[in-house]
Amino acid sequence: MEDKLIELLTTFGFPVRRQGSLSSNENYPDTFFTFWNNNESEHSAYDNETFNAEHDFDVNCYSTDPTKAYDLLRQARILLKNNGFVIASRGHDVASDEDSHIGRGMNVLILNNEQ
Amino acid sequence: MAKKFGIQFEGFNELIKDFENLGGDIRLITEDCLKAAHEIVTPKLKADMNRHHRTGDTEKSIKINPTITWEGTTASIDVGFKISQGGLPSIFLMYGTPRMPKDTKLYNDIYGGAVRKLIAQRQEEILQDAIQKRLGG
Numbered sequence: 001m002e003d004k005l006i007e008l009l010t011t012f013g014f015p016v017r018r019q020g021s022l023s024s025n026e027n028y029p030d031t032f033f034t035f036w037n038n039n040e041s042e043h044s045a046y047d048n049e050t051f052n053a054e055h056d057f058d059v060n061c062y063s064t065d066p067t068k069a070y071d072l073l074r075q076a077r078i079l080l081k082n083n084g085f086v087i088a089s090r091g092h093d094v095a096s097d098e099d100s101h102i103g104r105g106m107n108v109l110i111l112n113n114e115q
Numbered sequence: 116m117a118k119k120f121g122i123q124f125e126g127f128n129e130l131i132k133d134f135e136n137l138g139g140d141i142r143l144i145t146e147d148c149l150k151a152a153h154e155i156v157t158p159k160l161k162a163d164m165n166r167h168h169r170t171g172d173t174e175k176s177i178k179i180n181p182t183i184t185w186e187g188t189t190a191s192i193d194v195g196f197k198i199s200q201g202g203l204p205s206i207f208l209m210y211g212t213p214r215m216p217k218d219t220k221l222y223n224d225i226y227g228g229a230v231r232k233l234i235a236q237r238q239e240e241i242l243q244d245a246i247q248k249r250l251g252g
Contacts, residue, residue, distance in 0.1 A: 020216030028213060036217050062213060095207045097214045105210060 001055040001112055002037060008079055009033045009059070012072060019060065028098050031063040031072070043111055052111045060094050060105035073104040085110045120152035120194055124235035130242045137249035142190075144245050146183050148238040149192040153181040155234050156194045159224040167208055167218070176202030195225050 009016045015029050019036040022028065036058040043054040059076060063069040073091050081087055086109045094103035122145065135141055157177060164174040176197045183192050196202030209225070211217030224230060 017213065018216075019211040020214065022213040024214060026214075032213075034211075034213055036211060036219075038217075038219055038222075058210065058217065060210075093206075094210045095203075095212055097212045103212075 001040075001110055002035075002057075004083070004110075005035055005057055005059070005080070005085075005108075008083055009035070009076060011079070012076065014072070019058065022097075028062065028096075028101055031061070031065070031068055033072075033076070034058075034060045034062065036060075038107075046115075050114045053114055055110050055112060057108050057110075058105055059108055060103050062094075062096055062101045062103045064100050066102045069102050069104045073106060077106060080108055120149060120156075120192055120234065122148045122238050124239045126239070127242070130239070130246065134242060134246050134249065137246065139245060139249055142185075144242060145190050147241050147245075149183055149190060150181050151237040151241060152234045153178075153192055153194050155237060156225055156230060159230070160195065160221070163218070163221045163224055167204075167221075172201040173204045173208075176200045176205070 006016050012033070015032040017032060017034050019034040021034075038056040038058060039054075040056070041054050042050045043052040045051055059073075059080070061069050061073045061076065063072070070091070077087050077090070087106060089106040089108075091104050091106050094105035096103045131141065131144075134144060157179065160177050161174065164177070168174065173196065178193055178195065178197055181192055181194075183190055196205035198206075205221075207215060208218045209222040
């Protein structure tokens with residue numbers, strides 16, 4: 001599911017990185033996405049075997065252009081929803097290490113049938 | 116940041132009606148239920164902030180004393196970090212940054228499904244106990 005998330009976010013043409021993976025001496029790209037897998041859990045089971053697994057991710061967009069950060073996250077929300085993700089969030093601020101960038105984030109869920 | 120908690124569990128509406136019909140003080144029981152959320156979350160936050168201790172400023176911003184706010188017939192309680200009192204780093208910790216991984220455990224202390232379930236169970240217990248007392252049990 002992580003691969004699916006990365007693949008979809010990559011279609012916007014900006015780097016996609018795991019949250020926290022930029023090193024201290026690595027410059028922020030002008031605009032980029034980050035993600036974080038909060039949890040992978042058993043959503044439903046049958047006969048003691050997982051039927052559906054739930055994957056819980058944070059998706060964040062950082063940019064030097066605030067309008068772009070907001071717009072891209074909205075577009076990402078639509079794209080992910082059209083590809084099976086469940087997204088109740090419409091976005092919240094996330095902190096940036098750099099004063100030059102603002103960040104917007106959302107929480108996304110997806111169920112994966114493992115049968 | 117501080118999160119507003121409410122009272123939410125299956126069967127709440129029926130139980131509160133039963134309690135009211137027995138002459139119970141709705142305002143008081145509401146406050147007890149809200150305080151339960153604070154009592155469950157706050158020690159977890161304090162314990163998990165030990166991993167991030169430097170000056171202690173962020174930990175000091177944790178709301179220690181539960182304050183209940185009434186707006187008409189709606190009550191709420193703030194739980195967690197007070198941003199205006201040194202709690203801003205909590206956002207960095209709970210959501211991470213591109214250079215700092217998210218502290219998922221700290222995040223889950225406030226927003227996690229397990230803690231919400233625990234709070235709901237405790238709130239239901241409080242209301243059930245109050246009803247039993249009214250019934251003379």
